Amino acid sequence: MERLLPLVRCPLTLDPLVLVEGDATEGILATGDADDDGHEYPVLGGVPVLVPDAAAFLARHRDAVLAALAEEGRVSKATVALLHEVVDGVRGDDYQAFAEDWTAREVDVDAPGFEVPEGAEGRAIRDLIAQGDPWRRIAAAVPADAKDVVEVGPGAGPLTTHLARGRRLLLVDRSLRALFTAARHATDVQLLLGEAEALPLAPESTDAVVAANVIDLLGDPMAFLARAASALRPGGTLVLTTPDPWPWEEDPESAEALFAHVGLTLEAFEDDLLWLREHGPREIQLYRMQLVVARR
Ligand SMILES: C[S@@+](CC[C@H](N)C(=O)[O-])C[C@H]1O[C@@H](n2cnc3c(N)ncnc32)[C@H](O)[C@@H]1O
Known part of the structure; x- marks a missing residue:
């Protein structure tokens, strides 16, 4: 503490x-x-x-x-x-569970994955599975000298594992179970239950903020971007990925204008990252992700 x-x-x-x-x-x-x-x-x-x-x-x-x-x-x-x-005394809200947004295999690499069929189709799927792991590429967008890193919305932590190496990591998620699950992938890690749109971070307190596949879930993404930008030290880096570009349009010019509103400069924009999720022996899901990197 x-x-x-x-x-x-x-x-x-x-x-x-x-x-x-x-x-x-x-x-x-x-x-x-x-x-x-x-x-x-x-x-x-x-x-x-x-x-x-x-x-x-x-x-x-x-x-x-x-x-x-x-x-x-x-x-x-x-x-x-x-x-x-x-x-005590808080009324009017029904209990709600969290629908955890992760697959069994993202929690445990030994959980059953997709059963790849024989033949040419099977070989193509195997190639796709090998390419559909974007986490190293995303983690590489965080500068090597960024020592303090905040990951927002880590989920089960498929990215956490790559971000953690040699860094002080702060995980922020609105799901406590996600925080604990992701924290298993890191040693020097602190946890904070928080909302992305009201990110409770001190100004200029971190070298990088990373949020993989979270911004598309937010009703007020600009509030998140403003808080994330203010938490960055000068020269700090914001790394976002999304399978559903928002609130910018699909093109880099739109992202550039949007980041300028919160005092950030667009540094990289990639549109062809594959993200493949194995849901079980008979189901895989394939996304084409956008990776956006901005600097304060
Ligand atoms: C789609 S999952 C992404 C998980 C992980 N980053 C990945 O790419 O596999 C979204 C994560 O963001 C969290 N989340 C969703 N809305 C949030 C919000 N408003 N504030 C904080 N966390 C949020 C969810 O609990 C979940 O852990």
Whole structure:
């Protein structure tokens, strides 16, 4: 927590946060003093919940959050008590689960993959599978001297593994289970439950922000880009991929104009990265991804 606190901010105001109650495992982070009317955010099982309305979020996703913590052995009586304290009095939201967006094979490389048929078709599919792994290429877009890297929306962590090498990594996702799953791929890693559109990162706190296949899921992608840009140190790098280009049009000129709005310069634009997902013995899914790199 000592290392994390200087990097994070209130998702609503970007004010600094201090621990006003409890400890780095089960506690409350807040803007200002404990007696202030500042915004409060719980820390559950060592993970700060820095979403704009943490109480409403946890009321809606309490079961999913508790299940993810329990799977990691991070639930104590204090965790449950704190969670209840935070959601106490919050009404009107039905419980919602998270639909995890990953395949069994992305979590465990030994899980059954696609059963490639014999013959010429099979050989073509085998080639496609070999080419459909874009993660090394994406990680290579992050400069080698970028030591502090934020990955937003890591999912099961297929990219995390390549980003992690020799770097200090901060993972941000709105799914706690995704954070824990991706964190298995890294050693020097910190976790933060947060929303991309209200990225709770301190200004000029990181060398790179990477978000693979997240921007197309966002209702307000410009809010994400603005927060990501402000979190970058001067010269820092933003790396995005998407199978569904948005909010820019498909061409680099449109991406260039859009990034200029948030003070970034477009540095690279590639449109032919293949991303192949093996869903099981009888199903594969193939995307053509765009890779966009911008610099502050
Ligand atoms: C399609 S998955 C991509 C996972 C991984 N980057 C990959 O390419 O395989 C999207 C990830 O972003 C997270 N996510 C979706 N919307 C988000 C938001 N608004 N804020 C933070 N994370 C979000 C999801 O929980 C999930 O982990």
